Amino acid sequence: MSPALTQIAEQIRAAAADGRALRLCGGGTKDFHGGPLEGEPLHLRDLRGIVSHEPSELVVTVRAGTPLAELEALLQAHGQCLPFEPPQFGTGGTVGGMVAAGIAGPARASVGSVRDYVLGASLVNGRGELLTFGGQVMKNVAGYDVSRVLVGAWGTLGAITELSLKVLPVPPAEATLAFECTQAGALRLLNAWGGQPLPLNASAWLAGPDGSVGHLHLRLRGAVAAVQSACRQLGGETVPQDTAVPFWAALRDQRHEAFAPAQAAGLALWRASVPQTAPALAAEGASALLVEWHGAQRWYAVPDGAVAALADAARQAGGWAVSFRPAAGRRAEPAPLPPALQAIHQRLKAAFDPAGIFNRGRLVAGL
Secondary structure (H helix, E strand, O other), rough: OHHHHHHHHHHHHHHHHHOOEEEEEEEEEOOEEEEOOOOOEEOOOOOOOOOEEEHOOOOOEOOOEEEHHHHHHHHOOOOOOOOOOOOOOOOEEHHHHHHHOOOOOOOHHHHOOOHEEEEEEEEEEEOEEEEEOOOOHHHHHOOOOOOHHHOOOOOOEEEEEEEEOOOOOOOOOEEEEEEEEHHHHHHHHHHHHHHOOEEEEEEEEEOOOOOOOEEEEEEEEEOHHHHHHHHHHOOOEEEEEHHHHHHHHHHHHHOOOHHHHHHHHHEEEEEEEEOOOOOOOOOOOOEEEEEEEHEEEEEEEOHHHHHHHHHHHHHHHHEEEEEEEEEOOOOOOOOOOOHHHHHHHHHHHHHOOOOOOOOOOOOOOOO
């Protein structure tokens, strides 16, 4: 082990022996989300650097404390990218935090999730042991694909130390189209387009000032001929690239004015995950702000009195809703897991972190 890894392992073993909680710390850009931030800080920022990058193989191996911006700059220099567009909610976000959170950006519905691009991972478990899973190619994955279990676990299973990721070339062509429509109209259009051979990459319907008629933005990516043909077929207003690029980046990082109504009113920002074909959710008191992922991800500004209505509407649509950013002055509570998933997580937690020291209550209340 390197000196930094040795120090981390020793701190973990000491905490396990004493039963002390540890809070895994990277860049802290997602500290607003999830359960309480409990325990002694375990800093992972010294685990940084690109271990290897094979542009021709579309694989990069990177230490978990490496700033996400540093990795993206390296890939951009080689005409490559992380297609799932990980959000950067602030400066200093790390690659390990990206995987631990498992949050993807606007292109998620078309290109896949963070989990789909993790090939291998190393972590230090609750016994202070360094474990490695997966590898640098898909063929290395055999048995339980533990490296992907770490995605979205919020550090509750161990301290991620190194990751191997699949990357992709930047598409040769891109265009953004805009259409004026209601949320229901946007969902109808997206459902119709989804059944056609179009190079759809991302979509976002933004509510208008009165909460009804707004604008649907559609991003196309792919071969030059395919993007040009789709633009002619779909119509709409073409958004200039110098406007479209910062627009999608602001949506990804929740800096866009679409999120302003929740922030200005001090309301909680809730995220509903539903089937793409689900109609607009009827939840009295909850204000629809934004619809992404071709209809599968929907954002709402929610006062306390509308929480139950939104959760029930999402459940009836075949999905779920969860607080993403709490109301001003509060902390979000972990979303309850279905009993079957709760049991699986408990068994994983017992195997990787038997003393229960990592990020207590961050993902699941009481664990």
